[in-house]
Amino acid sequence: MSPPKLPIGVQSFEKMRTEGYAYVDKTWFISDLARKGTYYFLSRPRRFGKSLFIDTLDCAFSGRKELFSGLYLDSPEAEWDFTITYPVLRVDFAGGALSQISDLINRLTSTLDGWEEFYEIEKSSGDPGDRLLSLIPKIAKKTGKQVVILVDEYDRPILDNIGDINLMQEMRDCLKNFYGAIKPLDLHLKFVLLTGVSKFAKTGIFSGLNNLNDITLDKAYSTICGYTQQNLETIFSEYLQRFDINEVREWYNGYSWTGDSVYNPFDILLLFSKGVFRPFWFETGTPSFLITLWQKKPRLPAEFDGLIAGDELLG
Numbered sequence: 643m644s645p646p647k648l649p650i651g652v653q654s655f656e657k658m659r660t661e662g663y664a665y666v667d668k669t670w671f672i673s674d675l676a677r678k679g680t681y682y683f684l685s686r687p688r689r690f691g692k693s694l695f696i697d698t699l700d701c702a703f704s705g706r707k708e709l710f711s712g713l714y715l716d717s718p719e720a721e722w723d724f725t726i727t728y729p730v731l732r733v734d735f736a737g738g739a740l741s742q743i744s745d746l747i748n749r750l751t752s753t754l755d756g757w758e759e760f761y762e763i764e765k766s767s768g769d770p771g772d773r774l775l776s777l778i779p780k781i782a783k784k785t786g787k788q789v790v791i792l793v794d795e796y797d798r799p800i801l802d803n804i805g806d807i808n809l810m811q812e813m814r815d816c817l818k819n820f821y822g823a824i825k826p827l828d829l830h831l832k833f834v835l836l837t838g839v840s841k842f843a844k845t846g847i848f849s850g851l852n853n854l855n856d857i858t859l860d861k862a863y864s865t866i867c868g869y870t871q872q873n874l875e876t877i878f879s880e881y882l883q884r885f886d887i888n889e890v891r892e893w894y895n896g897y898s899w900t901g902d903s904v905y906n907p908f909d910i911l912l913l914f915s916k917g918v919f920r921p922f923w924f925e926t927g928t929p930s931f932l933i934t935l936w937q938k939k940p941r942l943p944a945e946f947d948g949l950i951a952g953d954e955l956l957g
Contacts (some may be wrong), residue, residue, distance in 0.1 A: 645880040650911045653693040655701045659709045666873045668695060669715035671866045672702050673722055675833075675857075682835045683854040684866065687897075688795075689908040689923060691867040692837040693736055696794045699835065703728045703790045728832050729781050730790045731757055735798035743812040746799050750820060757781070771819035778827045788832035791824065797838035800847075814847050822850020864901025869910055871895070871903075881914035893919050 646664035658665050668691075675682060686692050701709050707724035710716040716724075733753055740746045750770035754777060758765050763780050766773045778789050799813040824834060836854065848854060857863045874882050874890070882890070894909045912922040 782830040868904030
């Protein structure tokens with residue numbers, strides 16, 4: 643029997659589950675998050691599995707039970723009722739360039755237009771935040787159900803323009819208004835998750851949405867993205883046996899969010915595919931905004947040794 647396919651670049655949960663790809667079960671986190679609260683924020687590096695987790699949430703709240711066979715969420719312990727579904731609204735900034743404020747407004751406008759068309763709600767006008775504030779109650783009323791909001795890479799429009807302070811501030815103000823519209827909608831919301839690679843606590847972008855539970859450094863969710871040692875030794879065992887496990891650990895097991903350490907999935911999958919040790923993620927996934935900031939204020943590599951980001955910086 644051949645090993646499962648390597649899900650390089652695969653961000654669709656349905657594709658993962660129906661086309662023979664190796665899948666690391668993260669559905670315990672879905673059950674736990676939904677049971678304990680409503681509003682969440684998660685920061686992880688790019689290409690670390692955030693988009694796949696967002697898509698898995700979408701499928702779970704949409705009642706796609708057939709995709710979860712054999713996974714935790716389909717077990718009695720999860721107590722997840724797939725017969726109860728919710729309207730899921732997704733905002734995705736992961737793809738496409740937003741190089742001017744009109745690009746961002748058009749993206750949000752197109753997203754809102756799509757939701758109105760799908761739920762057959764009369765087209766509204768106004769800025770994106772006002773439209774969102776008006777639209778969510780209408781969707782909840784029409785469906786008779788609370789709404790799920792999933793935002794992938796909420797900070798991408800800001801980070802991609804960090805070299806242009808005026809444009810960055812315009813992007814920030816637009817997003818602040820849009821995200822701020824979520825808080826007054828509590829009665830109509832079942833679950834909200836925003837993901838990104840940073841947290842702009844000091845810029846005020848979340849001042850209107852200050853009820854988010856930041857699980858970025860929560861030990862209970864340290865392995866919500868990435869692969870654990872156990873994952874490699876079980877799900878990827880046929881691939882792992884070709885390599886020295888200590889060398890694999892030394893190259894790619896350097897991530898920890900105050901809990902169990904995890905491997906970078908992008909690096910691991912390309913290692914298993916190509917058979918050579920290389921800094922794959924760094925070559926393609928390095929946040930360009932960090933390079934931009936470093937160019938503005940260069941520091942020697944040795945200056946980063948022992949650098950610790952405290953609570954004040956992390957917000």
